[in-house]
Amino acid sequence: MADPTYNLNGGFxxxxxxxxxxxxxxxxxxxxxxxxxxxxxxxxxxxxxESACGDGTMSRVLEQTGQSVRSSxxxxxxxxxxxxxxxxxxxxxxxxxxxxPYNCAEGFVASGVKHSNRKFALLLRLAFxxxxxxxxxxxxxxxxxxxxxxxxxxxFYPSGxxxxxxxxxxxxxxxxxKDAPGRTELKWFKPGYKAKFA
Numbered sequence: 001m002a003d004p005t006y007n008l009n010g011g012f013x014x015x016x017x018x019x020x021x022x023x024x025x026x027x028x029x030x031x032x033x034x035x036x037x038x039x040x041x042x043x044x045x046x047x048x049x050e051s052a053c054g055d056g057t058m059s060r061v062l063e064q065t066g067q068s069v070r071s072s073x074x075x076x077x078x079x080x081x082x083x084x085x086x087x088x089x090x091x092x093x094x095x096x097x098x099x100x101p102y103n104c105a106e107g108f109v110a111s112g113v114k115h116s117n118r119k120f121a122l123l124l125r126l127a128f129x130x131x132x133x134x135x136x137x138x139x140x141x142x143x144x145x146x147x148x149x150x151x152x153x154x155x156f157y158p159s160g161x162x163x164x165x166x167x168x169x170x171x172x173x174x175x176x177x178k179d180a181p182g183r184t185e186l187k188w189f190k191p192g193y194k195a196k197f198a
Contacts, residue, residue, distance in 0.1 A: 027077065028156035029054055030099045030123060033197035035061040037189045038097070038173050041148060044119055046094025051112075053080040058099060089115050099123040106134065112176065113142050119177050126170035145180035148173040148187050152194045 035058050044067060050059045053071035056079030062069045070093065071080030084090065086100075087107045092115040100108035105124055112120040126149060128134065155167035 027054055027075075027101075028099070028158060029057040030156075031154060031194075031198075032057060032061045033193045034123065034150070034154050034171070035097075036065070036197040037150070037193040038121060038123075038148065039065045039067070040193070041187075041189065042119065042121065042146075042173075042175055044095045044097070046118060048095045048097050049091075049093035049116075050080070050098050051084070051086040051089070051096055052098045052100055052108075053077075055079050058097070062097065087111055091115070092117060095119045095121075097121045106138065109138055109142070109174075109176075116176065117178065119175060121173050121175045123171060124174050126172045128172075128174065139184075142176065143182070143184045144174045145177035146173075146175045146185045146187055148175065148189055150189050151191045152189075 039062065047068045047070060048062055050062065050069055050071045051073075053059050053073045055077045056071060059069050059071040059080065072084035072086075073080050073082060074085050076082040086098075087104065089111060094117050096112050096116045096119075098108070098112075098121075100122055102125075105122070105128060108122060112122065129139075129147070149172045150170065153167040153169070154171045
């Protein structure tokens, strides 16, 4: 059965519900400009592990910016090492950068903080900051060092869908940094990344 939120008023509204493959796992490739924004504002020393690499869109941007990248995914989408469950990882890395499946975000936080030696960055809805459970289990115990809020909206589309319309959901990069002080900084990306790297 088709999802009615996909075609409201004749337009595609991909962020009203984040369901990618309606009969399969959550998969929304990250627009390259969103990764460029992170790399332009956060410096990563050492290898980066893209642990939910999908079709390699984010990994390719990381490589393009000179990063050493290891890519893996639980599912085979034609890129990286396949069959690696980030919730039960077999290795650690200097840094981890990824856009997690939305329904696994909290598990990714717990695993990423544990298995990153330096920095761990997750692309999440800004609304991830809300919620009593996360306030008690994440933000009170392992808060991110920085939250980079996008001033421009990211629009996610299921793989293979032609981009149309614009997103309605605010996103941010949440960065855990082992060398940062305990407090969380709220920062904003300058406008212009979408046009510069689209």
